[in-house]
Amino acid sequence: MKNNQQLYWKKNIRLILRCLVIWFAVSFGCGILFVDQLNRFSIGGYKLGFWFAQQGSIYVFLILIYYYTRSMSKLDKEFDVHEDYKLPRMSKVED
Amino acid sequence: MELKTLTTIVVFATFALYIGIAIWARARSTSDFYVAGSGVHPVANGMATAADWMSAASFISMAGLIAFQGYDASVYLMGWTGGFVLLALCLAPYLRKFGKFTVPEFIGDRFYSKTARIVAVICLIVASITYVIGQMKGIGVAFSRFLEVDYNTGLYAGMGIVFFYAVLGGMKGITYTQIAQYCVLIFAYTVPAIFISLSITGNPVPQFGLGSTLADGSGTYMLDKLDSVLKDLGFAEYTVQKGSTLNMFFLTLSLMIGTAGLPHVIIRFFTVPKVADARKSAFYALLFIAVLYTTAPAVGSMARLKLMQTINPESGQALEYAERPTWFKNWEKTGLLEFEDKNSDGRIQYYNDQNPDFAAFAAQAGWKGNEMIKVDRDIMVLANPEIAKLPNWVIALVAAGGIAAALSTAAGLLLAIASAISHDLLKGVFMPKISERRELMAGRIAMAGAVLVAGWLGINPPGFAAQVVALAFGLAASSIFPALMMGIFNKRMNKQGAIAGMLVGLFSTLLYIFWFKGFFFVADWAVAENTSDNWLLGISPEAFGAVGALLNFSSAYVISKFTTPPPEDIQHLVENIRVPRGSGLASSH
Numbered sequence: 001m002k003n004n005q006q007l008y009w010k011k012n013i014r015l016i017l018r019c020l021v022i023w024f025a026v027s028f029g030c031g032i033l034f035v036d037q038l039n040r041f042s043i044g045g046y047k048l049g050f051w052f053a054q055q056g057s058i059y060v061f062l063i064l065i066y067y068y069t070r071s072m073s074k075l076d077k078e079f080d081v082h083e084d085y086k087l088p089r090m091s092k093v094e095d
Numbered sequence: 096m097e098l099k100t101l102t103t104i105v106v107f108a109t110f111a112l113y114i115g116i117a118i119w120a121r122a123r124s125t126s127d128f129y130v131a132g133s134g135v136h137p138v139a140n141g142m143a144t145a146a147d148w149m150s151a152a153s154f155i156s157m158a159g160l161i162a163f164q165g166y167d168a169s170v171y172l173m174g175w176t177g178g179f180v181l182l183a184l185c186l187a188p189y190l191r192k193f194g195k196f197t198v199p200e201f202i203g204d205r206f207y208s209k210t211a212r213i214v215a216v217i218c219l220i221v222a223s224i225t226y227v228i229g230q231m232k233g234i235g236v237a238f239s240r241f242l243e244v245d246y247n248t249g250l251y252a253g254m255g256i257v258f259f260y261a262v263l264g265g266m267k268g269i270t271y272t273q274i275a276q277y278c279v280l281i282f283a284y285t286v287p288a289i290f291i292s293l294s295i296t297g298n299p300v301p302q303f304g305l306g307s308t309l310a311d312g313s314g315t316y317m318l319d320k321l322d323s324v325l326k327d328l329g330f331a332e333y334t335v336q337k338g339s340t341l342n343m344f345f346l347t348l349s350l351m352i353g354t355a356g357l358p359h360v361i362i363r364f365f366t367v368p369k370v371a372d373a374r375k376s377a378f379y380a381l382l383f384i385a386v387l388y389t390t391a392p393a394v395g396s397m398a399r400l401k402l403m404q405t406i407n408p409e410s411g412q413a414l415e416y417a418e419r420p421t422w423f424k425n426w427e428k429t430g431l432l433e434f435e436d437k438n439s440d441g442r443i444q445y446y447n448d449q450n451p452d453f454a455a456f457a458a459q460a461g462w463k464g465n466e467m468i469k470v471d472r473d474i475m476v477l478a479n480p481e482i483a484k485l486p487n488w489v490i491a492l493v494a495a496g497g498i499a500a501a502l503s504t505a506a507g508l509l510l511a512i513a514s515a516i517s518h519d520l521l522k523g524v525f526m527p528k529i530s531e532r533r534e535l536m537a538g539r540i541a542m543a544g545a546v547l548v549a550g551w552l553g554i555n556p557p558g559f560a561a562q563v564v565a566l567a568f569g570l571a572a573s574s575i576f577p578a579l580m581m582g583i584f585n586k587r588m589n590k591q592g593a594i595a596g597m598l599v600g601l602f603s604t605l606l607y608i609f610w611f612k613g614f615f616f617v618a619d620w621a622v623a624e625n626t627s628d629n630w631l632l633g634i635s636p637e638a639f640g641a642v643g644a645l646l647n648f649s650s651a652y653v654i655s656k657f658t659t660p661p662p663e664d665i666q667h668l669v670e671n672i673r674v675p676r677g678s679g680l681a682s683s684h
Contacts, residue, residue: 009673013584016184023180027173027351032343035166035336044306045316050334053169054161054392055302058176058385065183065381069374072188076371081674083369 008079015071019064027057102241102491109495110256112275113502117260117268125531128265128538129196129514130365135270137372141379143270144363146277146503148175148354148380149387150226151233154280154500159472161395162402165333167343168395174347176381176388178354183377186355187364189583191373192672196365198358198511198575199519205582206590207665209524214597216515218574219358222567224552226359227508231553233501240429240477241494247554253502254550261506261513262542269506270366276499281386283496284476288390291397291483301393321400327410328403328446329453333396339633349640353568356576359504359511370675398475401482406445406467413442422481426474433469438462509549513542566608569636573600573643581651586669588651591658596651604643608636 030038035049042048046055076082122128135143153175161168193201199219203212231250238249260268285301292304296317308316322332331337354360363380364373405423406414416434426432434443438461445467447453477497480489517538522529529537574597581588581596611629613621623629625636634642660666671677 005670005674012673019180019184023177027177027347028344031169031173032340032347039334044303045308045318046306047318047334050166050169050318051306053166054172055305055389057173058389061176061180062378062381062385064180065374065378068184069371069378072374073371076675081676083371083675083678 004079005081008075008081011075012072015068015075019068022060023064026052026060031057098487098490099241099243101487102494105488105491105495106242106498109275109279109499110252113256113260113272116271116275117264120264120268120271122263122265122267122535125196125518125535125538127267128535129510129518130362131265131267131270133366133368135366135368137367137376138379139274140270140363140367140372140376141381142277142383143273143366143503144360144376144380145383146273146280146499147363147507148360148384148504149280149500150504151230151237151497151501153387153391154284154497155233155237155473155476158391158395158398159475161392162399162475163472164337165331165396166336167338170343170347170350172388172392174350175354176384177347177351179377179381179384181351181355182360182364183374183381185583186361186579187373187377188370188675189672190361190579191364191367192370192675192678194365194678196362197514197518198361198579199515200523201582202575202578202593203519203523205665205668206578206588206593207662208590208594211578211590211594211597212519212523214594214601215575215578216519218570218597218601219515220512222357222570222575223359223508223512224549225567226357227505227512227549228552230501230505230508231549234498234505235553237494237497237501241491250550250553253498253505254546254553257502257506257509258543258546261509261546262539265538265542266362266366266510269510272506273503276503277383279492279499280496280503281383283492283499284387284394285390286489287480287483287485287493288394290485290489291401291479292393294483295397295400301390301397305393305396317400318396321396321403324400324403324407324410328407329450329457330447333399339627342627342630342633342635342638345634345641346638349572349638349644350568352576352644353572353640356571356574356579357567358515358571358575359507361579362511362514363507368678370678394479395475398479398482402470402475403445405482406443413444415442417441419443422478425481426478431469431471431474433467435466435468437464437466443467505549509542509545512545513538516541516545566605569604569608569640569643570601572640573604573647577644577647577651581648583669583672585652585655586666587655587660589655589658589661592651592653592655595654596647599650600643600647603646604639607631607639607643611636 030049031053035053038049038052039047043051126132157171160171190201195201199212199215202215203209234253235246235250238244238252239246242249260272288301289299292301293299295310296304296307297310298304298307305317308314309320318334322334326332364376367373367376405420408414416436423432443466444462446457446462446465448457448465477493480493517534521537522534577600578593578597581593610622611625613619627633
């Protein structure tokens with residue numbers, strides 16, 4: 001069980017790092033550091049670097065969070081650490 | 096119907112809605128008051144988080160910033176959304192699993208130290224108070240501009256509403272009013288945006304309109320046109336970078352980690368039932384935020400183009416002052432647009448008189464300086480419906496939307512302040528044995544006090560109000576964010592390391608901001624002039640939070656290596672928050 005939990009955490013960390021690499025690449029990479037190079041290309045009326053900085057990075061952020069959430073739900077099930085029980089709603093906390 | 100009457104009706108109808116929700120969602124326990132009983136659906140929480148996050152600045156000022164800075168304003172777009180990736184992946188799920196009420200409480204428990212908790216409370220209160228002043232001003236300004244009442248009267252009305260639902264309902268009341276406020280503000284933002292996009296590009300989706308050709312049949316792309324119109328008048332091109340790359344990099348990073356470290360946003364994730372819901376909720380929050388944040392660049396650029404084309408109908412042809420449109424006259428009355436006929440030719444010359452390459456051309460044309468002596472950035476969103484010739488009810492809605500954005504953020508901040516006082520200071524440090532009923536009462540009193548202080552600061556805003564936003568993000572980025580990250584991801588991190596790191600991050604950032612902006616924001620006490628030549632590696636005080644965070648991480652790491660590791664039970668605590676199972680309800684012990 002102990003080992004299992006360590007493996008779960010290790011897989012989680014690997015997933016986080018994968019997502020953060022993309023997070024960094026689209027915003028800091030495409031939107032800031034390589035913006036001039038990308039601006040030589042365009043999609044419609046958008047210069048590509050400008051599009052990443054003002055539109056694209058935000059869409060990619062959304063996809064990343066969605067992907068992470070989906071993958072973690074699967075991982076939670078795989079390692080049997082999910083929260084399968086129903087919680088009482090709006091109940092008082094006994095103090 | 097007359098605009099003022101219509102606006103009054105719309106604004107007061109939204110207020111009635113908020114009061115109705117507040118009565119329905121009264122807080123009955125401390126859990127209700129601090130975390131809405133941890134029973135908020137992830138989609139609902141996402142919507143509330145979006146309203147909580149999007150302030151008067153996002154609603155009113157951001158598109159204006161983009162309109163005048165063009166590409167360089169991308170730092171706000173990426174910075175204020177990218178932080179949610181960090182929240183969703185690195186903070187929200189684990190802090191939800193920890194299952195307590197406040198951010199300082201996590202820092203205090205994880206680093207087994209009341210000192211750490213108190214340092215966190217101080218950072219939280221400074222960051223939140225500075226932030227709340229801006230919201231209070233936003234409420235006053237919206238009232239005075241749209242309802243033509245006194246600034247203070249508007250502020251009292253706003254305070255009265257927040258007082259009612261925040262004191263009565265705590266987090267529960269705030270959550271459900273924030274959902275209503277999100278609906279009001281997003282509707283008010285997108286409707287004018289759709290119409291301006293239609294009129295300029297013929298495309299009803301602003302996100303696509305921004306990349307489309309103009310509707311005049313010329314086949315020119317909107318952004319290319321804007322670039323050339325600006326260049327013709329000596330301004331910098333819209334889509335081209337003006338500032339330094341390194342500073343943009345650090346400013347974006349500071350805004351991202353500052354966003355992830357702001358307590359009023361983090362505590363929203365304590366309100367969902369499960370760890371998995373905290374992750375989902377972060378997705379919905381960013382989705383609802385993205386609706387506004389991807390629309391804002393379209394609003395900014397199109398409003399700028401419209402403004403330039405109104406004043407210069409043809410290239411090299413300035414508008415006659417007598418022929419200016421009605422919206423121009425309306426905004427002149429407020430003092431936000433000002434014209435001065437410097438060369439007495441009865442026409443409006445609007446150009447960049449700071450550009451030396453353009454001076455010869457201007458002299459030849461007989462221009463004696465830029466005659467639009469004031470073009471307030473905030474006009475870009477507020478005047479948009481008038482420029483796009485939309486009906487009065489849309490303008491009325493924009494007023495209600497601006498007020499909703501300010502109210503929802505103010506309430507979230509006030510809750511963070513109130514819970515830090517009643518839960519972290521009172522129960523956590525001074526009166527650990529206080530009963531739940533009395534703590535709930537203390538929470539309400541702290542909330543009432545926070546509303547009054549915020550209102551007082553809104554009426555007597557300190558001169559430095561505009562500058563302290565850098566401070567709020569700087570402190571969240573340099574002290575709170577690293578402490579939370581290390582608390583979750585570094586099991587070996589101990590109290591000595593964490594406290595030292597927080598203090599190093601806090602004071603280095605404070606010192607850097609004060610160095611250039613004046614100690615305690617007294618301009619005379621600045622050590623060096625606030626120009627890019629003086630900045631360390633060209634990093635502006637606003638962008639220093641990320642450097643402060645790096646100093647925090649590294650000093651904490653070094654000191655923890657040379658001091659005793661955290662006790663066994665703390666290491667178990669860290670292992671426990673890393674797995675979702677067993678989250679249960681948030682509780683005070």
